[in-house]
Amino acid sequence: MPAVQSDRVPPDHALLDHHGDVEVADGLADFAVNVAEPEPPSWLVEVLRSAVSDLAHYPDPGPARSALATLHGVPAECVLVVAGAAEAFTLVARLPWRRPLVVHPQFTAPEAALRASGHPVERLLLSAEDGFRLGERVVGVPPDVDLVVVGNPTNPTSRLHRPDEVLALVRPGRTVLVDEAFMDVVEAPGAPRHSLTRRAASSPGLVVVRSLTKTFAIAGLRVGYVVADPPLIARLARLQPPWSVGSLATVAAVACAGPEGRAHASSVRDGLPGRLARLVRGLGDVGLEVVTPPRGPFVLARHDHADETRMLMRHRGFAVRRGDTFPGLGPEWLRVAARPPEMTDRLIDALRATLGAPTQEPR
Structure with a gap:
C-alpha cells in the first residue's frame, strides 16, 4: 500500500x-x-448545577477564553472556544484548501468535515510494522499540500509523536493542524514537552485543537478550544455560528482550567x-x-x-x-x-x- x-x-x-x-x-x-x-467529577457537577439559574442570559465565551489562555500561558486572542473539537474541525474545513491531507490511522472527524465541505482529501498512511510512527514518513507529503492534519497522541493508535516529527511537516504555504484532544493525559499544560500549544500561538501555519470532554467526562456538553496565531483565530471566529458554545460549556471550561x-x-x-x-x-x-x-x-x-x-x-x-x-x-x-x-x-x-x-x- x-x-x-x-x-x-x-x-x-x-x-x-x-x-x-x-x-x-x-x-x-x-x-x-x-x-x-x-460521569463528571462531583465538584464539576456542582459548578454546573449552580450555573443553571443563569441560563436566561446569552453565553459569553470571554471568561473561558481567558481561563484557557492562562492555563497554557498564551494571549487570549490566540484562543477560540468551540463546541467540542468537532466544531473546530468543521470551521477549519470551511477554509479554501487546495490540497488537504490527513495522517492516518487517526480520528476520522477531521477528514469527514473536510469532505463535507467539498474538499478532496489525501491520506498519509502510517504503518503497523513500525508502530505507526510518523518518523521519516513526513518526507512522503507532497510539497504542495497546504493542510496536514495529525493527532498527537493519536486516536486510535495511542502513538505519541515527537514534537520535531510534527514540526517537520510545517513549511511555508502550509497549515499543520495538530489534534491534541488527549494531550492532557500526557503532560500538564504548564510544563509542555510534547504539546505544541504555546508554539501555535506565535507560529503562523500551526494550529492546535484541544478538548475538555474526555478527561472531565463531559462529552455531552461539547467544549473544546483552538490555539493559533491571532489572524487565524479571528478568521475562524468569523465562521463560527453565534453562541455555538453554550453557557454551561463556558462555565465548565473556566472550572476545568482552574485549580480543581x-x-x-x-x-x-x-x-x-x-x-x-x-x-x-x-x-x-x-x-x-x-x-x-x-x-x-x-x-x-x-x-x-x-x-x-x-x-x-x-x-x-x-x-x-x-x-x-x-x-x-x-x-x-x-x-x-x-x-x-x-x-x-x-x-x-x-x-x-x-x-x-x-x-x-x-x-
Whole structure:
C-alpha cells in the first residue's frame, strides 16, 4: 500500500462517521469510548448545577477564553472556544484548501468535515510494522499540500509523536493542524514537552485543537478550544455560528482550567500508566498484539479474529471499539479503553474465555 493515498477512490462515509459511542448499549461494560470516567467529577457537577439559574442570559465565551489562555500561558486572542473539537474541525474545513491531507490511522472527524465541505482529501498512511510512527514518513507529503492534519497522541493508535516529527511537516504555504484532544493525559499544560500549544500561538501555519470532554467526562456538553496565531483565530471566529458554545460549556471550561480542574487532570494523568500497563499485560496474556508504548487513555490491539471476538464479547457484556472504520486499519484491529483495574480484569477474564486462552497466574 502506498504511503500517500490519493482521492481517486471515494471513502465509505458511513465508516468515517462511525464513533465508539454506537458500540455501547445498556448493560455493556464500556471499553469502546475514550471518556475517562462514567460521569463528571462531583465538584464539576456542582459548578454546573449552580450555573443553571443563569441560563436566561446569552453565553459569553470571554471568561473561558481567558481561563484557557492562562492555563497554557498564551494571549487570549490566540484562543477560540468551540463546541467540542468537532466544531473546530468543521470551521477549519470551511477554509479554501487546495490540497488537504490527513495522517492516518487517526480520528476520522477531521477528514469527514473536510469532505463535507467539498474538499478532496489525501491520506498519509502510517504503518503497523513500525508502530505507526510518523518518523521519516513526513518526507512522503507532497510539497504542495497546504493542510496536514495529525493527532498527537493519536486516536486510535495511542502513538505519541515527537514534537520535531510534527514540526517537520510545517513549511511555508502550509497549515499543520495538530489534534491534541488527549494531550492532557500526557503532560500538564504548564510544563509542555510534547504539546505544541504555546508554539501555535506565535507560529503562523500551526494550529492546535484541544478538548475538555474526555478527561472531565463531559462529552455531552461539547467544549473544546483552538490555539493559533491571532489572524487565524479571528478568521475562524468569523465562521463560527453565534453562541455555538453554550453557557454551561463556558462555565465548565473556566472550572476545568482552574485549580480543581488542574488537580483532577493531574489525578487522571497519574493513574493512567498503571491502567495501561495492566491492560497491555492482560491483552498480551490472551493472545492480542498491542501497539506499544500507548500514551493515550486507550490501546490499539490486533488479533486475527478481532471482529468475531468483538461480537462475542458483546454477548458477554463488554463493548470494545472496532478498528476497521479507521483508514489504514482492517477488521483484525480493536481499540480498547483503559479502565480501573477491577474492570480491566473482568474484561481480560471474558476475553480469555472467549478466545480459549490458558489461565494465567493471579494478577
